[in-house]
Amino acid sequence: NAGVTQTPKFRVLKTGQSMTLLCAQDMNHEYMYWYRQDPGMGLRLIHYSVGEGTTAKGEVPDGYNVSRLKKQNFLLGLESAAPSQTSVYFCASSPGRKDQPQHFGDGTRLSIL
Amino acid sequence: ELKVEQNPLFLSMQEGKNYTIYCNYSTTSDRLYWYRQDPGKSLESLFVLLSNGAVKQEGRLMASLDTKARLSTLHITAAVHDLSATYFCAAQETSGSRLTFGEGTQLTVNP
Numbered sequence A: 001n002a003g004v005t006q007t008p009k010f011r012v013l014k015t016g017q018s019m020t021l022l023c024a025q026d027m028n029h030e031y032m033y034w035y036r037q038d039p040g041m042g043l044r045l046i047h048y049s050v051g052e053g054t055t056a057k058g059e060v061p062d063g064y065n066v067s068r069l070k071k072q073n074f075l076l077g078l079e080s081a082a083p084s085q086t087s088v089y090f091c092a093s094s095p096g097r098k099d100q101p102q103h104f105g106d107g108t109r110l111s112i113l
Numbered sequence B: 001e002l003k004v005e006q007n008p009l010f011l012s013m014q015e016g017k018n019y020t021i022y023c024n025y026s027t028t029s030d031r032l033y034w035y036r037q038d039p040g041k042s043l044e045s046l047f048v049l050l051s052n053g054a055v056k057q058e059g060r061l062m063a064s065l066d067t068k069a070r071l072s073t074l075h076i077t078a079a080v081h082d083l084s085a086t087y088f089c090a091a092q093e094t095s096g097s098r099l100t101f102g103e104g105t106q107l108t109v110n111p
Helices: none
Strands: A004-007 A010-013 A019-025 A031-037 A043-049 A064-067 A073-078 A087-094 A108-112 B004-007 B010-014 B019-025 B029-037 B043-049 B055-058 B061-066 B071-076 B085-093 B099-101 B105-110
Touching: A004 A087, A019 A031, A019 A087, A031 A073, A043 A064, A043 A073, A043 B099, A073 A087, B004 B085, B010 B019, B019 B029, B019 B085, B029 B071, B043 B055, B043 B061, B043 B071, B071 B085
Parallel strands: A010 A108, B010 B105
Antiparallel strands: A004 A019, A019 A073, A031 A043, A031 A087, A064 A073, A087 A108, B004 B019, B019 B071, B029 B043, B029 B085, B055 B061, B061 B071, B085 B099, B085 B105
């Protein structure tokens, strides 16, 4: 049982390049989330989805886009990477029940030069 | 807008000592979560607290929730080095599906 899998684990980009981070979960969870983690700031929600085909903005959505074409996958896109987007990105999923916590992937460490 | 504040942000303690981490949140919430994160690793769920007065314990960690005071605590009893990690609390608004995280408490347990 893999849980939540993030691809890639590390990436270095140049300013202006684009890329897509992939999150896959095998727990049949309805809800999926993308966070970024920066030193001293905890986790901040970028975008989230409450079901296949749905997406919604979180706390820091600017510069990112997402898609949830399949229930098990949640993609995070950076259209034109900026140094301010250097961060660790975590994907999480949950069944949407309040007695069940979110399950997190191992993270993607992204550096923008 | 829900805001979550933890204190202290940094905690250095000796093995065998007790201490408490505090988590305050700003608006009504009936669900509070505690996570642990080791350096360079993912977040691991520790506790889910869903009602006023809820108390949960696992080993040397005990979490509680006071919804009237909008306060959750994570109490560490007789700390050991293996508890060194960053601990996050996160609250969710009653009618929402989003978690708001605190900044995290970096705990170091010294021999």
